[in-house]
Amino acid sequence: MPELPEVETQVRDLQALVGRKILDLTSDTPKSFRPDFKEFQRKIRNKKILAIERRAKFIVFTLSQNLKLVVHFRMTGHFLLAQDFIPLEKAIRHFFKISGGIVLQFSDIRKFGTLVLCEEKSHLKVCGLAKLGVEPLGESFTLPVLREILQNKKGKLKAALLDQTLVAGIGNIYADEICFGASLHPASLIQNLEPQDFKNLFQEIKKQLRKGVRNRGTTIGEYRDTRGRGGKNQNTLMAYKRHGLPCKICGTKMRKIKIVQRTTSFCPKCQK
DNA sequence: CGATTCCCCTGATAGC
DNA sequence: TGCTATCAGGGGAATC
Numbered sequence: 001m002p003e004l005p006e007v008e009t010q011v012r013d014l015q016a017l018v019g020r021k022i023l024d025l026t027s028d029t030p031k032s033f034r035p036d037f038k039e040f041q042r043k044i045r046n047k048k049i050l051a052i053e054r055r056a057k058f059i060v061f062t063l064s065q066n067l068k069l070v071v072h073f074r075m076t077g078h079f080l081l082a083q084d085f086i087p088l089e090k091a092i093r094h095f096f097k098i099s100g101g102i103v104l105q106f107s108d109i110r111k112f113g114t115l116v117l118c119e120e121k122s123h124l125k126v127c128g129l130a131k132l133g134v135e136p137l138g139e140s141f142t143l144p145v146l147r148e149i150l151q152n153k154k155g156k157l158k159a160a161l162l163d164q165t166l167v168a169g170i171g172n173i174y175a176d177e178i179c180f181g182a183s184l185h186p187a188s189l190i191q192n193l194e195p196q197d198f199k200n201l202f203q204e205i206k207k208q209l210r211k212g213v214r215n216r217g218t219t220i221g222e223y224r225d226t227r228g229r230g231g232k233n234q235n236t237l238m239a240y241k242r243h244g245l246p247c248k249i250c251g252t253k254m255r256k257i258k259i260v261q262r263t264t265s266f267c268p269k270c271q272k
Numbered sequence: 273c274g275a276t277t278c279c280c281c282t283g284a285t286a287g288c
Numbered sequence: 289t290g291c292t293a294t295c296a297g298g299g300g301a302a303t304c
Contacts, residue, residue, distance in 0.1 A: 001297065031280090057298080074298055076282085091282090110281045112298075127301080155275090164299080172297070221283090221296090261277085262297070 002073040003057060003138070004169030005212025005233065006223050010079055011054040013226040021048050021099040022063070029093040029108070034116040043067065043117055047100075056132045056168035060123075068123040070116045076222040077113030080105040088228055103257035109222055132168040136205050137213075141167070143202045150190050150198070157193070157201075158186035158259045167205065172262050173218050173240045178204045185271045186264045187257065209234065239265050 002010070022044050030037035044063070051062040054111040056208035061069035071077075080088045082103045085095055089107045096104040096114070106113065116127050124130040133149065134141045149166050160166055170178070179186040181204035184197060193201075217223055217231030220241065224230055238248050247267040257264050 003298095028304080072298080074280090108281095109283070110297085112280065112282095114299090162298090263295090 001075050001171055001173070001210070001221065002078065002217075002223055003171035003174050004054075004209055005174070005215075006078075006187060006231065007054050007057050007059060007073065007169075008137075008213050009216045009225055009231065010060055010073075011052055013077060013081070014059070016081065017049050017098060017102065017104065019049065020102065021046060023095055023099055024097040026092065026097075027094040029111050032093065032108070032111065032113055032115055034114065034118075040115070040117050044069065052219055056135070057171070058127070058129060060129075060240055062120070066120040068118055068120050068127075070118070070123060070129065072114045073108075074110070074112030074114065076110045077106065077108040077234040078222070078224050079226050080107055080224070081226045082226055089224075107222070109226070123256035131165050133164060133166040134168065136167050136169060137209055141206075143199060146202045146205075147198050152191075153190045155190060155236045156186065156259055157184055157188045157190060157265055158262075160190055161205075162260060162262065169209070170205070172264075173220070173237070174208050175262075176239040176265055177208045179236060179266060179271060181208060181217055183270055183272070186259055186266050188272075239267070241265055 001158060022075060025041045025044055033040040047063040047067060049061055049063060053060050059071040063069060064226055080087055082105050085103055090181040091107050091109040092105045093108045094106040098104055118126040134145060150160060153160055158175050158179060161170050161178060182200040211234045212218060215231055215233035216225055219230030220234050242254045243265040245254055247254055247270055250269050251268055252269040253268050254265055
């Protein structure tokens with residue numbers, strides 16, 4: 001599923017659209033839009049794309065006339081850059097006609113993706129962006145900051161990693177990889193973590209996310225880049241979905257548990 | 273107010 | 289083989 005590295009990869013590719021105009025929009029899944037499709041379509045026509053940025057797992061398009069388009073891929077969404085309206089994949093739900101002969105297609109098998117159009121001055125509130133925590137690949141994310149974020153938190157480590165109001169952009173795949181890399185049991189209670197654990201955790205958050213970006217994302221299910229190509233990070237995974245398989249480090253059979261409703265794979269020997 | 277549950281949706285997989 | 293049941297999951301809303 002698209003997490004920070006996958007969204008980052010898409011955003012980098014989408015820079016080709018900056019300076020162009022959105023001419024029209026068609027969709028067979030109008031439920032994905034806020035406000036309702038008719039209004040969304042009317043408002044977005046003939047708006048120029050001024051900037052495209054990532055915030056956590058959201059993509060924020062800055063448009064002319066003080067508008068923001070905030071996109072979230074949820075489970076199966078991704079954009080594809082095309083020259084025409086012939087669907088590049090089976091589950092193309094929306095087509096954005098862009099100036100210069102570009103058609104931006106939105107693929108989304110499960111239809112969970114959301115596209116919200118709002119005024120620039122209210123977009124943080126409307127889209128829930130204001131509640132997001134620190135950007136883990138940003139300069140302001142440091143070891144002392146991580147300690148401060150977690151110091152008064154209770155509960156399990158992985159639950160905190162998935163909490164978008166603490167550190168923003170980590171999902172199920174990278175959370176499992178970070179716990180494995182830090183040799184920490186995903187169900188570890190935060191209040192029991194040692195100073196060295198925080199250090200390892202901090203380093204792994206940066207390391208795993210950077211590796212994901214470098215590998216242009218993890219493709220296990222549907223994720224593709226804007227040219228329809230998968231990423232390479234799936235070839236490097238040590239933990240995610242590896243329950244039942246031998247640990248790549250020690251050979252112990254990896255286990256599966258649920259944490260905040262998410263399947264969690266870990267090595268009972270390497271992760272204490 | 274925090275923690276938990278439900279819900280959205282489709283395709284893959286398990287079970288019979 | 290072919291059917292049905294179950295599972296997967298991000299985040300917002302509803303509920304406890």
